[in-house]
Amino acid sequence: MEILSDFFLRLYPLEGVSLKRRILLHCLFWFVMFVAFWFGIGLPSSTFVYRILTATYLTVLDSTFFYLLAYVFSYIAKRHTGFNKILLIIGSIVLFYFWVAIISYARAALIIENNWLSAQNNRMYGYIQQYYQAGFWSYFKVPIIVSDTYEIASTSLPAFFLKFTRNFAKNLAEKKQLEIDFLRLQINPHFLVNTLNNIYSLVVIDDKRSPDAILSLSNLLDYVLYESSLPEVSMEKEIQFLQDFIELEKIRSLKKSSIEFNVIGVIYGNIAPLILIAFIENAFKHGMGDSTLHNFVKVRLELNEKTLHFEVVNSKPTQVSAKRKTSLGGIGLTNVRRRLASLYPNDYTLSIKDERNIYTINLVLKLK
Secondary structure, eight states: OHHHHHHHHHHSOSSSOOHHHHHHHHHHHHHHHHHHHHHHHOOTTOOHHHHHHHHHHHHHHHHHHHHIIIIIHHHHHHHOOHHHHHHHHHHHHHHHHHHHHHHHHHHHHHHHHTTOSOTTSHHHHHHHHHHHHHOGGGGGSHHHHHHHHHHHHHHTHHHHHHHHHHHHHHHHHHHHHHHHHHHHHHHHHHHHHHHHHHHHHHHHTTOTTHHHHHHHHHHHHHHHHHGGGSSOEEHHHHHHHHHHHHHHHHHHSOTTOEEEEEEESOOOSEEOTTSSHHHHHHHHHHHOBOTTSOOEEEEEEEEETTEEEEEEEEEOOSSBOHHHHTOOOOOOHHHHHHHHHHHSTTSEEEEEEEOSSEEEEEEEEEOO
16 A cells, blocks of 8 residues: 555655646546546447447546545535534535436436437336436435435545545655654754763863864754755765764774774765764764774765765774763664665665674665
């Protein structure tokens, strides 16, 4: 069902569809229904005119019934309350059955008077002739109303199925967006706390680098608060964001630590904001520890043929500092996977290698 809803959203998006395209898509659907009715009649010796008339008749009835239930009733329910709502709904139903009686009787009269259906079709001919001879008001008898309603409802099921599919797709898209927004809320506060911890350590020791660090943080805040609300940002902005973050981490890290950030290839394309930072945060959080060991974090980002290759490798010290253990950075690999699955379904591969002394993640992502 999700695959069908995704395909339907590509054809008929939830937003940004012009009125002209909406009308065109609706007309196209009812034309397909008309063709289906045309081939579905299949009566022996039925004339061309009869088939045209009957297919048109069924299409008009079904479209009227569909728009009445899907749009008119919905509009009345939203805009009116109490007695007015009940009165308008009843009035709409009465008008609908008057419309059914008018076009049904007109169709029967045209077919019988112009002999557009051969008497060879005994059952259908007798059925239409019976209602024609009974007159216009015979269509308001309860058995006829029930029979017509059942026929119209059953033949208009494809229209309601598509309407249901679009509503399902809308709910699914809204659910995904809420999940993404929730993950963003998890990312931003944790990231900011982690960065403020870095600057706090500089201020405490009165380090001369603190003004530069504050300026870098200002740039990071601007990105997190404004750019991260966009569905996509340029790769150039995302890379600059990562560079600023790594520069702040270099200030905090031990002198023996080795930190590398290499960008290979031409920078182009767009990416969802704050996708990559979680891996780098995780590397610094768990890759820096025992001062007697050589700690390192190596980040490699390569752009090649609209594909991003992102690798983060970090050491695994035996003793991680208490400050880093209790830091609030990162959203966890589980949430990163969920976000990637929501934003880039079937367009990414993520592999993680957890060895004794080295931790490696490799992300291959198809850019949009």
